[in-house]
Amino acid sequence: MANGLDTPATDGARRIVISVDAMGGDRGPAAVVAGLSLSAAAFADVDFVLHGNQTELSRLVERESGLAGRVTLRHAERVVSMHDKPSQVMRHGEGTSMWSCVESVKAGEAKVAVSCGNTGALMAISMLRLRKLPGINRPAIASLWPSRNPGGFNVMLDMGADVKADSGDLLQFAMMGASYARNGLGLTRPRVGLLNVGTEEHKGRAELKEAHDLLGRTAEAGSFDYIGFVEGSDIPSDRVDVIVTDGFTGNVALKTGEGTAKLISDFLREEFNASVFSRLAALFALGTLRRLQRRMDPRRANGGVFLGLNGTVVKSHGSADATGMAAALRLARQLAAADFQDRLAARVASGIRAGQDAAAAETPSDTATGTGGGTKE
Amino acid sequence: MANGLDTPATDGARRIVISVDAMGGDRGPAAVVAGLSLSAAAFADVDFVLHGNQTELSRLVERESGLAGRVTLRHAERVVSMHDKPSQVMRHGEGTSMWSCVESVKAGEAKVAVSCGNTGALMAISMLRLRKLPGINRPAIASLWPSRNPGGFNVMLDMGADVKADSGDLLQFAMMGASYARNGLGLTRPRVGLLNVGTEEHKGRAELKEAHDLLGRTAEAGSFDYIGFVEGSDIPSDRVDVIVTDGFTGNVALKTGEGTAKLISDFLREEFNASVFSRLAALFALGTLRRLQRRMDPRRANGGVFLGLNGTVVKSHGSADATGMAAALRLARQLAAADFQDRLAARVASGIRAGQDAAAAETPSDTATGTGGGTKE
Numbered sequence: 001m002a003n004g005l006d007t008p009a010t011d012g013a014r015r016i017v018i019s020v021d022a023m024g025g026d027r028g029p030a031a032v033v034a035g036l037s038l039s040a041a042a043f044a045d046v047d048f049v050l051h052g053n054q055t056e057l058s059r060l061v062e063r064e065s066g067l068a069g070r071v072t073l074r075h076a077e078r079v080v081s082m083h084d085k086p087s088q089v090m091r092h093g094e095g096t097s098m099w100s101c102v103e104s105v106k107a108g109e110a111k112v113a114v115s116c117g118n119t120g121a122l123m124a125i126s127m128l129r130l131r132k133l134p135g136i137n138r139p140a141i142a143s144l145w146p147s148r149n150p151g152g153f154n155v156m157l158d159m160g161a162d163v164k165a166d167s168g169d170l171l172q173f174a175m176m177g178a179s180y181a182r183n184g185l186g187l188t189r190p191r192v193g194l195l196n197v198g199t200e201e202h203k204g205r206a207e208l209k210e211a212h213d214l215l216g217r218t219a220e221a222g223s224f225d226y227i228g229f230v231e232g233s234d235i236p237s238d239r240v241d242v243i244v245t246d247g248f249t250g251n252v253a254l255k256t257g258e259g260t261a262k263l264i265s266d267f268l269r270e271e272f273n274a275s276v277f278s279r280l281a282a283l284f285a286l287g288t289l290r291r292l293q294r295r296m297d298p299r300r301a302n303g304g305v306f307l308g309l310n311g312t313v314v315k316s317h318g319s320a321d322a323t324g325m326a327a328a329l330r331l332a333r334q335l336a337a338a339d340f341q342d343r344l345a346a347r348v349a350s351g352i353r354a355g356q357d358a359a360a361a362e363t364p365s366d367t368a369t370g371t372g373g374g375t376k377e
Numbered sequence: 378m379a380n381g382l383d384t385p386a387t388d389g390a391r392r393i394v395i396s397v398d399a400m401g402g403d404r405g406p407a408a409v410v411a412g413l414s415l416s417a418a419a420f421a422d423v424d425f426v427l428h429g430n431q432t433e434l435s436r437l438v439e440r441e442s443g444l445a446g447r448v449t450l451r452h453a454e455r456v457v458s459m460h461d462k463p464s465q466v467m468r469h470g471e472g473t474s475m476w477s478c479v480e481s482v483k484a485g486e487a488k489v490a491v492s493c494g495n496t497g498a499l500m501a502i503s504m505l506r507l508r509k510l511p512g513i514n515r516p517a518i519a520s521l522w523p524s525r526n527p528g529g530f531n532v533m534l535d536m537g538a539d540v541k542a543d544s545g546d547l548l549q550f551a552m553m554g555a556s557y558a559r560n561g562l563g564l565t566r567p568r569v570g571l572l573n574v575g576t577e578e579h580k581g582r583a584e585l586k587e588a589h590d591l592l593g594r595t596a597e598a599g600s601f602d603y604i605g606f607v608e609g610s611d612i613p614s615d616r617v618d619v620i621v622t623d624g625f626t627g628n629v630a631l632k633t634g635e636g637t638a639k640l641i642s643d644f645l646r647e648e649f650n651a652s653v654f655s656r657l658a659a660l661f662a663l664g665t666l667r668r669l670q671r672r673m674d675p676r677r678a679n680g681g682v683f684l685g686l687n688g689t690v691v692k693s694h695g696s697a698d699a700t701g702m703a704a705a706l707r708l709a710r711q712l713a714a715a716d717f718q719d720r721l722a723a724r725v726a727s728g729i730r731a732g733q734d735a736a737a738a739e740t741p742s743d744t745a746t747g748t749g750g751g752t753k754e
Contacts, residue, residue, distance in 0.1 A: 160574055282665075
């Protein structure tokens with residue numbers, strides 16, 4: 001995976017423009033601008049269109065010398081809050097920074113949109129303005145999951161774009177997830193698994209058995225290896241790269257995993273604080289515990305990608321700080337540099353054409369990964 | 378929760394008989410008999426009916442002096458393997474130790490059955506021989522989950538008895554789960570939550586919105602507090618005692634939680650082994666790490682309880698060692714001592730009678746918890 005990470009393309013031949021919603025995150029626009037600054041320093045080929053309150057933003061941006069000449073401000077009067085209902089935002093969302101952020105991708109001035117606002121509202125606006133890719137029934141949200149794989153992450157989808165999925169949707173998720181793993185994680189031939197309650201063929205819901213057959217027949221055309229059913233315990237394993245499930249199950253699994261990690265980390269802290277001796281032990285173990293924390297740090301995996309639309313949208317965690325925001329921007333840049341959107345659209349189109357041919361077109365070329373540099377570590 | 382834990386009733390007034398399947402676990406009958414021995418030492422009021430290969434078992438039991446006079450052997454020629462399909466076991470399972478184990482409960486010679494064999498087969502045999510409680514549509518498996526609650530555990534169901542559940546099933550799961558929390562965890566008025574992808578009322582699947590209304594209307598009659606929707610991150614929290622979901626989602630969540638805990642524990646071990654200094658730090662931190670391990674030890678929460686049948690069956694983890702087996706037996710004893718099966722049946726019946734009255738009958742009496750002693754710590 002060590003293919004030029006953090007080595008920006010400095011030839012200036014191609015500028016990558018990312019559209020960023022500055023408002024709506026829990027930490028406000030200051031954290032977003034700080035993330036922009038980190039990202040601008042790491043990648044010389046990236047420029048930003050930043051949406052939100054112009055007065056506030058220009059003050060924040062001017063403070064960061066590294067952002068000089070790299071940011072175009074776009075004033076938006078209103079902000080989508082975490083409590084706004086998606087249906088309301090669809091009707092009355094025009095004039096919000098989130099709407100404006102997605103609009104930049106629709107207009108073609110930016111290649112990817114990034115927001116840390118309300119997920120449901122962001123999906124609603126993205127669906128309304130970008131529309132679904134021809135042939136896609138349900139768009140999906142793909143997230144990265146810390147794993148034992150060499151790259152440190154697996155891809156899982158759908159994480160909650162919709163609460164259900166039939167066998168045809170699950171097949172589309174597999175095609176899109178494999179495409180994302182190729183372009184976002186640099187895996188030439190991703191291994192795809194279908195999440196179920198057991199690995200035996202007779203287990204699970206009817207739509208899963210159907211999808212199991214469909215995936216087995218389509219893997220070759222989709223340039224992925226289908227490894228069959230996987231269980232919840234396999235999500236962080238090194239036997240699968242892309243885990244396919246419906247948005248209800250995916251969302252519950254994600255939050256259960258986060259909740260378990262948080263519980264263990266809290267218990268660890270409590271135990272290390274329990275006595276004078278254990279506090280002393282904690283001092284000795286500090287470096288080790290910090291390395292563990294870094295390995296499990298959810299900020300490193302920040303960025304749920306909306307797949308199946310005419311344009312790429314990255315949902316950053318609502319509580320993202322500068323580091324988290326920079327991770328989401330790095331992911332956005334990587335996907336833009338790899339021409340992910342065009343490759344995904346081509347893949348979906350070819351999937352619809354009954355899945356002949358395949359393979360060729362989409363695997364990232366040497367150039368793309370060589371200058372891309374942002375392959376998720 | 379510290380109500381007489383590990384203080385067996387020694388008056389001999391009432392013997393509790395537990396039926397145990399000695400075969401079918403990953404570690405074989407030796408681990409099961411070792412667990413029996415621990416359990417017999419901890420609880421003087423418990424006797425066992427042990428099912429399996431008589432020659433092998435009599436040799437193992439004779440070695441444990443603490444089991445003298447406490448174990449009745451019941452020979453069974455055959456063993457259900459982990460790979461046998463439930464449908465086959467239903468047709469051809471007679472003569473297996475698992476079948477014989479459940480039969481002891483049906484015949485009334487034991488109050489609870491415990492097996493660490495194949496879950497699907499155990500549920501199939503239990504359904505066939507014990508039959509569903511009148512009025513119950515889908516039986517469920519309830520498990521304990523490490524949590525921030527004072528007792529250290531929450532209850533979650535269904536963990537995989539069936540892959541689906543409609544709103545009526547979810548209501549029955551709530552009634553049964555609350556009853557289990559009262560009798561198994563000693564909680565007078567359990568807080569029940571419905572697992573969903575968000576806590577807002579407009580979110581989730583149709584059957585969840587229906588169940589949400591049903592639970593709100595039935596909580597008073599069921600003697601529990603309904604706290605509304607909860608998310609995956611709330612499962613280990615201290616704001617809920619009983620988490621209700623369908624068996625597909627429950628099973629995925631359980632295995633995802635286990636997988637995450639395993640990943641973190643492996644990463645922790647790797648980091649502490651990374652250098653001479655970190656290995657030294659590990660020595661200092663050993664006591665602390667052991668306390669953490671104990672707190673998260675899945676063996677302490679061993680025992681999925683089948684709810685909704687005419688008889689109580691406890692499914693121990695397939696890989697349970699003596700400690701894990703002893704935890705499952707302690708749970709079985711606690712449920713037997715609390716007359717859980719009768720209370721559950723009464724609760725379900727009253728739930729069917731439109732849920733008037735309620736409250737009284739089922740809360741464990743002082744006597745039950747006082748001499749019961751096995752309230753899960």
